[in-house]
Amino acid sequence: MDALKTLKTEKVGINFGGLKAVEKLDFEIGDETVGLIGPNGSGKTTFLNIISGIYKPSEGRVIFKGEELNSFTPDAIRKKGISRTFQTNRLCMNLSVIDNLLLGLYCEQKTSWWQAIFNRSLAMQEINRGIDKCFGAISVFNPEIVDRAYELISTIPLIDRRRIEIARAIVGRPKLLLLDEPTAGLNKEETHQMIEDITKIRDSGDRISIIIIEHDMSVISKISDRVVCLNAGQKIAEGSFEEVSQNENVCMAYLGG
Amino acid sequence: MGSLILSQVFNAIMLACTLALIGIGFSLFFGVMDIVVFCLGDIAIASAFCILGITSLTGVYAALNGIFPMVVSNIILVICGGVFGAILVTVMYHTVVAPFEGKNINASLLSTVAAGYVIRELIGIFYPGGRDPQNFPNLLPTGYLFNNTMLSWRNIIIVGTTVLVLMLLYWFVNRTKAGISIQALSQNKEASIMIGIDWHKMVIVTFLIGGFLLGIAGFLTASYASTLRFDTGSMYGLLGFSVAVVGGLGSIYGALAGSLVIAFVEVFVTGFIPGGAAYSGVAGFLIVVLFIIFRPEGIIGEKSISKV
Amino acid sequence: MAARLNDKITAALVALGICLLVYISLMSSLLVILIIVALLVVLLTYCEKTGLIDTVFQLMGKNTTLTSVIFGLFIISLPFLVKGNNDLLHIMIIAGIMGIVALGLNFQIGGIGQINFAPAVFYGVGAYTTAYLSVRLGVSPWLGTIAGVCLATLTGVIIGLPALKARGYYLALVTIALQTIFTLMIINIPAVGGPNGIPGIPYYQIFGYSLHSRVEVFGLTLPYQVNYLYLVYIVFALAIVAASRLFKSRYGIAWNAVDQDPVVAATQGINLTSIQLLSFCLGAAFAGMAGALYAHYTGFISNENFDFSQSLILICMVILGGSDNVPGVITGALLLTMIDQKLADYANYRLLMYGLVLIIILLVRSKGLLPKRIRIYGERDTGMSNGDAKLAAGAGGKR
Numbered sequence: 001m002d003a004l005k006t007l008k009t010e011k012v013g014i015n016f017g018g019l020k021a022v023e024k025l026d027f028e029i030g031d032e033t034v035g036l037i038g039p040n041g042s043g044k045t046t047f048l049n050i051i052s053g054i055y056k057p058s059e060g061r062v063i064f065k066g067e068e069l070n071s072f073t074p075d076a077i078r079k080k081g082i083s084r085t086f087q088t089n090r091l092c093m094n095l096s097v098i099d100n101l102l103l104g105l106y107c108e109q110k111t112s113w114w115q116a117i118f119n120r121s122l123a124m125q126e127i128n129r130g131i132d133k134c135f136g137a138i139s140v141f142n143p144e145i146v147d148r149a150y151e152l153i154s155t156i157p158l159i160d161r162r163r164i165e166i167a168r169a170i171v172g173r174p175k176l177l178l179l180d181e182p183t184a185g186l187n188k189e190e191t192h193q194m195i196e197d198i199t200k201i202r203d204s205g206d207r208i209s210i211i212i213i214e215h216d217m218s219v220i221s222k223i224s225d226r227v228v229c230l231n232a233g234q235k236i237a238e239g240s241f242e243e244v245s246q247n248e249n250v251c252m253a254y255l256g257g
Numbered sequence: 258m259g260s261l262i263l264s265q266v267f268n269a270i271m272l273a274c275t276l277a278l279i280g281i282g283f284s285l286f287f288g289v290m291d292i293v294v295f296c297l298g299d300i301a302i303a304s305a306f307c308i309l310g311i312t313s314l315t316g317v318y319a320a321l322n323g324i325f326p327m328v329v330s331n332i333i334l335v336i337c338g339g340v341f342g343a344i345l346v347t348v349m350y351h352t353v354v355a356p357f358e359g360k361n362i363n364a365s366l367l368s369t370v371a372a373g374y375v376i377r378e379l380i381g382i383f384y385p386g387g388r389d390p391q392n393f394p395n396l397l398p399t400g401y402l403f404n405n406t407m408l409s410w411r412n413i414i415i416v417g418t419t420v421l422v423l424m425l426l427y428w429f430v431n432r433t434k435a436g437i438s439i440q441a442l443s444q445n446k447e448a449s450i451m452i453g454i455d456w457h458k459m460v461i462v463t464f465l466i467g468g469f470l471l472g473i474a475g476f477l478t479a480s481y482a483s484t485l486r487f488d489t490g491s492m493y494g495l496l497g498f499s500v501a502v503v504g505g506l507g508s509i510y511g512a513l514a515g516s517l518v519i520a521f522v523e524v525f526v527t528g529f530i531p532g533g534a535a536y537s538g539v540a541g542f543l544i545v546v547l548f549i550i551f552r553p554e555g556i557i558g559e560k561s562i563s564k565v
Numbered sequence: 566m567a568a569r570l571n572d573k574i575t576a577a578l579v580a581l582g583i584c585l586l587v588y589i590s591l592m593s594s595l596l597v598i599l600i601i602v603a604l605l606v607v608l609l610t611y612c613e614k615t616g617l618i619d620t621v622f623q624l625m626g627k628n629t630t631l632t633s634v635i636f637g638l639f640i641i642s643l644p645f646l647v648k649g650n651n652d653l654l655h656i657m658i659i660a661g662i663m664g665i666v667a668l669g670l671n672f673q674i675g676g677i678g679q680i681n682f683a684p685a686v687f688y689g690v691g692a693y694t695t696a697y698l699s700v701r702l703g704v705s706p707w708l709g710t711i712a713g714v715c716l717a718t719l720t721g722v723i724i725g726l727p728a729l730k731a732r733g734y735y736l737a738l739v740t741i742a743l744q745t746i747f748t749l750m751i752i753n754i755p756a757v758g759g760p761n762g763i764p765g766i767p768y769y770q771i772f773g774y775s776l777h778s779r780v781e782v783f784g785l786t787l788p789y790q791v792n793y794l795y796l797v798y799i800v801f802a803l804a805i806v807a808a809s810r811l812f813k814s815r816y817g818i819a820w821n822a823v824d825q826d827p828v829v830a831a832t833q834g835i836n837l838t839s840i841q842l843l844s845f846c847l848g849a850a851f852a853g854m855a856g857a858l859y860a861h862y863t864g865f866i867s868n869e870n871f872d873f874s875q876s877l878i879l880i881c882m883v884i885l886g887g888s889d890n891v892p893g894v895i896t897g898a899l900l901l902t903m904i905d906q907k908l909a910d911y912a913n914y915r916l917l918m919y920g921l922v923l924i925i926i927l928l929v930r931s932k933g934l935l936p937k938r939i940r941i942y943g944e945r946d947t948g949m950s951n952g953d954a955k956l957a958a959g960a961g962g963k964r
């Protein structure tokens with residue numbers, strides 16, 4: 001059974017000073033899309049940070065495809081096939097659109113610095129292949145971004161920045177994608193587009209598991225196969241969207257009770 | 258052996274006194290502005306040159322001595338040095354610090370390093386014979402307490418002045434409105450501004466006080482060494498920054514602790530390792546590098562978790 | 566086809582213009598150089614306003630073969646153009662050596678955005694290693710040079726390791742401290758000559774031909790500097806090629822990402838340790854090579870060539886020229902070396918000038934004369950324009 005699960009956490013927790021931001025969290029995800037909900041400050045982002053290796057958990061284990069990740073650095077975890085986006089859009093402002101996308105391919109490209117200097121044709125081939133892949137990934141969302149590939153990120157509108165960040169995360173074909181509030185700051189129409197974009201990823205046939213943090217319940221209900229609700233660092237409900245949304249604890253948590 | 262150790266301890270304390278004030282200068286500016294002004298050492302040395310300049314203008318110095326008793330006129334001189342330091346620091350703030358506020362720190366880093374060079378070279382070029390070592394006049398009383406060669410009046414006054422300045426600073430930071438505002442700013446800038454602390458005013462106050470401290474620091478080092486060289490500022494500043502980092506950047510008491518650590522390391526390497534004199538600087542800086550690698554928050558700094 | 570030809574001619578003209586500017590600055594006095602710089606700034610500002618600068622850069626990028634041939638020919642003919650004047654050749658050699666160090670330093674300043682205040686340490690380690698080996702142990706200068714590069718690279722690790730922990734001010738303190746330690750060490754170690762330096766460093770030899778000999782061509786007797794000019798500029802050209810290729814490789818992008826946001830970089834699979842060490846070590850290797858060239862060219866080195874002021878000058882070159890832009894860094898190195906050497910009569914004002922230049926540049930044009938440019942891919946001599954590349958790739962994506 002375990003082997004089927006993409007990612008599993010066992011009693012994972014982390015303390016910041018005295019604050020238990022995540023506590024004894026058991027979580028698992030297989031070939032599916034899981035929505036992670038919970039009021040502000042309930043530890044959702046912190047949980048993603050633990051999975052992606054930015055924080056080391058103070059207790060418990062994170063297991064990805066049967067392998068424990070606790071001691072891995074973020075880059076090693078990315079190489080294992082877990083990639084993510086951030087709650088506040090974190091693209092590299094000093095790089096162009098295409099360079100940001102290429103960053104997502106960094107860990108699958110093989111050119112060594114030695115080859116980059118001495119074997120130009122090989123390096124160029126790989127870069128050109130990479131550019132094709134990136135354009136492919138981004139034009140699924142919005143083909144017009146391709147025309148702006150050589151512009152700095154600062155000239156790109158927010159929704160397209162989000163798309164670029166998501167494309168950067170999926171262009172390397174990860175097994176597990178972590179999305180942190182992909183619709184934050186978007187208006188209604190843009191939110192709709194974002195839902196479509198994420199659906200495209202989910203249904204792309206690439207067998208990708210997705211954990212999506214979201215405040216907008218309409219988004220969660222449309223996208224996720226299963227929902228997990230956190231409050232104060234603990235899991236308070238789990239199940240289908242209907243089940244969770246009718247759970248008393250969840251209502252209480254959202255009402256601040 | 259016992260008296261050798263004792264005399265080395267004395268030397269270390271003297272060195273610590275000359276380093277403490279400039280270290281505090283670094284911490285003060287960093288606390289309030291989140292900025293490291295790399296030219297502080299040169300400003301201190303420039304202030305010492307200012308005092309030297311006044312004493313070498315025979316007319317002025319004689320007139321001062323004619324009007325006031327010796328002690329008072331010397332204190333006036335030191336205050337002149339402090340005021341000069343304060344003015345210079347304020348000028349530096351407006352030319353090489355303020356324009357880069359809120360931008361990439363590399364810009365202000367480079368500009369203040371460059372400003373140090375400018376100050377140093379200006380002294381070298383425009384002070385008469387500026388590139389040669391200068392004799393710093395002995396403004397402090399000579400002679401010894403209890404006829405003990407370790408307890409020269411000069412050294413006692415240097416330690417005393419440092420302690421006095423530290424006490425004044427303590428009083429200022431903890432007992433005056435401006436001082437408390439500065440503390441608040443260094444702990445949480447946004448919140449302090451929100452509750453109505455005038456940031457710009459406080460920055461100016463900090464710079465004036467810090468500059469005054471630097472002027473006194475320059476006077477003390479020059480008096481301790483009895484010579485003054487135009488190009489010692491960079492080393493002095495570097496030591497001052499090291500002291501602040503070892504103690505915990507941003508903390509005034511940290512700077513004091515840091516200056517003791519660095520001073521003891523340097524003095525003991527010089528005193529007890531054969532041929533160590535040449536490497537005392539190396540040892541001091543190695544300590545700093547090790548601190549930055551293994552304990553970047555310094556001796557009394559708190560470990561902060563950076564939020565992702 | 567006609568358009569292509571036009572492009573080529575324009576690119577060639579621009580390249581010739583640059584050569585002419587270098588030549589004029591080399592021949593003339595300080596005042597003229599300063600006027601040229603002022604005009605250049607005006608011209609650049611104008612080009613930036615009108616967008617002409619992008620066109621120029623694109624043209625030059627597309628016709629790299631042509632332009633490098635022109636620059637190469639210029640360097641080859643330079644000894645004849647200056648009629649074998651050894652002072653002027655000396656300036657150009659030093660400019661080339663400084664250029665190599667500056668390109669290496671740019672991996673840190675421009676690449677990972679960390680100001681390394683100790684480039685002169687790498688430079689010095691290269692010089693001192695080969696000088697020590699060849700003077701004291703009689704090792705061949707070429708082997709000494711290789712050893713110098715290796716040891717400098719190792720120093721890169723030593724300075725790079727603290728840099729992994731420290732950023733910004735702390736890194737500045739670490740690197741300044743290490744620079745000071747280095748200077749103190751070479752002054753205090755008698756084996757490397759202490760304050761007297763190492764004199765009598767042997768010159769390079771190629772199959773028994775010493776590069777320190779005069780050259781007779783076309784009835785013209787050229788000073789020995791000619792040999793070194795060619796040697797240094799061959800290495801410089803290699804360094805330029807390497808630096809530009811790295812800039813456009815995945816490493817260049819990764820460096821910039823680490824500069825902008827280390828957390829994001831790490832979550833993209835970039836190993837922060839190795840990528841930052843790479844930047845320091847490659848930079849150190851460049852500087853070590855340059856140091857070795859310097860030692861075997863001048864035959865004498867001392868601690869003054871490798872102190873903190875030298876580091877500051879190198880930083881000045883990168884910042885003035887334009888960090889993370891290879892042509893910019895080259896411009897900075899050439900320009901400041903020329904000014905520096907012409908300033909010999911005013912040696913008293915030299916460091917003051919560097920300080921002021923740095924401050925003014927930071928205040929007025931913080932990105933340098935030639936600011937960093939966006940990487941353009943798919944721009945090759947094959948004639949495929951940037952737009953074509955985009956379209957082709959776009960079509961591929963929509964498939």
Ligand SMILES: Nc1ncnc2c1ncn2[C@@H]1O[C@H](COP(=O)(O)OP(=O)(O)O)[C@@H](O)[C@H]1O
Nearest residue numbers: 016021040041042043044045046562563564565
């Ligand atoms: N680096 C950190 N240091 C201290 N506290 C933190 C840190 N990161 C998160 N927290 C705290 O952990 C709690 C959970 O935060 P977060 O995971 O961002 O919540 P969410 O994403 O669910 O809104 C919050 O109280 C937050 O202040």
Ligand SMILES: [Mg+2]
Nearest residue numbers: 044045046087
């Ligand atoms: Mg969050």
